[in-house]
Amino acid sequence: MNTPHSSLMLLGVGGGGAAIARGILRAFGPGIRTLILDSDAQSGGVGDVPFTLLGGNRLAGRGTGGQPASARAAFQDNPAIIDTALEGVRTVVIVTALGGGTGGGASGELLKHLHTLGIVTLIFATLPFAFEGDERRRAAHTAAGPIEQHADVSVFLPLDDLVADAGTDNMREALARGLDTISAGVTLFWRILEKPGYIHFDAERLRGILSANGRGHFATAVAQGPERAQKVLASFAENRLLARKESSPPVRSILVGVLAGDDLRLSEISMIVSGLTAAFGSEADIELGTVNDESTFSGRLAVVAFVFEQGATTVRPAPSAAGQQRKLSEEHAALVGNGRFHRAEKTIWNDEDLDIPTYLRRSLTLDR
């Protein structure tokens, strides 16, 4: 079992998340500190990856039957279940698939718990294909709210956009291709963090970017040949994962990861950075990392584009202990008081005055 010591951890949540995480491990090779968290004991596989069973007492290792509430309750039963595995971890990258039970139900609670531990989080969450039906799509959207609320940066990847040219009617094949695509993308991203390059971008720099919070958009492109940089930019221009809407918040920063062999040219880096800056606004900060890996990328140019929006996700409790939250609550109570309920009997629950707005007692910051 591979358990490297690193401050950066890959965490696969649920069956879909476990599949994505294993795909990343296969592509990357050893060296990624990984944990799989699932309510289905079968996700533990043959012990190839550290595994934590969620809700052992409540669910008996049989999964949630597609019920997100069961996964949420299971995590709430014992949030500290993963704490031992998190020793020394400062940043967690979560991969999961929404629409089912464990990924959708547990991810929000997991992110909330990680935040209380002071761990910075980035989550890649796939959204179901249209053909999977309205119920799964609705479940995914319901799960997306708490995820965005508690993650430092959340990246939602609609499988329809991820596998725009799936070219198959077979549901199993389409799903597998979707999970493979995200595995490949995150693997490239991981190489940026872990492999040496001319311009090194490490986990601590990532942590700094993620700490600013926001929604992220993520895409990768690979090309080869004499005009490979132009091909990469053309690929990004057509990529629906990076498509902007009029209502989209401004972009605050772009992380560009360039992976190539020994033939990487400065003009190519310049062209890619200029192209992305033009596409997403010159006011955005550019963070660049390169990987020089002749054995893997000989003749090829792979680019990871990670676009961070401003303030799309700032609705989170402060990373504080419960006592500190109670103190905040008391301060707010003094400030806001019971408002229009001051003449009625107080409603107290677990020592909290429920007449005080919940968002104040939870110290939620509102994205205005």
Added chain:
Amino acid sequence: MSLSAPVAGLEIGTSRTVIAIGEGRDDGRLEVAALGSIPSSGVRKSQIIEMTQARYSIESVLKKLEEQFGYAIGHACLAISGPQVRTTLMNTQWQLERGFVHDDDIAEINARAEETNLPPERTQLELHPISYGLDELGDIPSPKGMNGNLLKLRSLCIHGATQRINDARTAANAAKLEITEACFSGTCAANAVLSPQDKRDGALVIDLGGGSTTFTAWTDGRLAYAGVLGVGGDHVTNDIHTAFSISTAQAEQIKTTAASAIVMAEDSGMRVAVPSSMPGFKAASISRRALNTVVNARMQELFTVIRSKIDDANLLHKLNGGVILTGGGAALGNVVQLASSVFGCGVRLGAIVPDIQGLDKVAGVPPFACATIVGLLMRAAAADSRPSFMDSFTGIFKGIFRK
């Protein structure tokens, strides 16, 4: 069915004061013949805090009913809600003289249960038998004919603060409306939307009121748990009002027209128009994501507290019939989806039982929002009706002892 006269129900809610009038139909059903309501004033958390305003609200509804529907009523059943309502589990024992359980013994232990010794500041509203016991045996649904020495009855007593109930009676009396009976609003709402089969399957009815939320859990055909939380739609309005520094009226309008109980991924970057508070002031807008975050936090907390109470009572796994939402708060966007995610079971909006007719002609609001007042009419009709009507409600009122 036939009733001696039209029956009426009065609900002095935090948001609205409502009076409904029911008439018996020849086919044995109860028809909601009239329903009048106006926004309440002088009420917080389902309790009167301004007697004059509460009286005025009742008078206004009575006048409206007379002018619009031609009904002049002098008495009504009263729905009681608010955090002052409490429940107590009662254990009653009866020594058997014959060595087996006779009908007389069951009648006697039920009568003794009704003689609950509550302190004077508390008034019993309802008493619901939960189960019988005989010597060492427990959870016996029907002990008749069984051999034993000591018959036991476990029942759930629902009681309210005497002074608060008297406040409501006083306000009604001042408006020249006599209160014939005070009933718990939670069981009224449940009886209006649950079939006997729902109660046997196990169901939780959550009535989302303006000032408080009542909830009743039913298993094996009987009431197993009842509670009231002093949090309702008013709190959602107040939270929005506080978060965005807009008037309560603006907050109420946004809550009913634009708010969602869940935060959707597509909320980001979207704005919600805030109507101008008065002529000459510009309309503004607020972030949809922030709005729904405020609403979600409140509603998720409300459902989580209820879930916790039901779980503590070891009833969560018995709700095979799911959760049913009633009350005006059930109209909030995506509230069913949120409740479903919190409770982990099927959730639906309450549909009025088929024994009730005519509501659609007089209500002007969704049926689930009228559950309490309809249940109150059913209760009033049951008290007034001849046995034929009672037969049609067997299973609904069976076993409920009225004070």
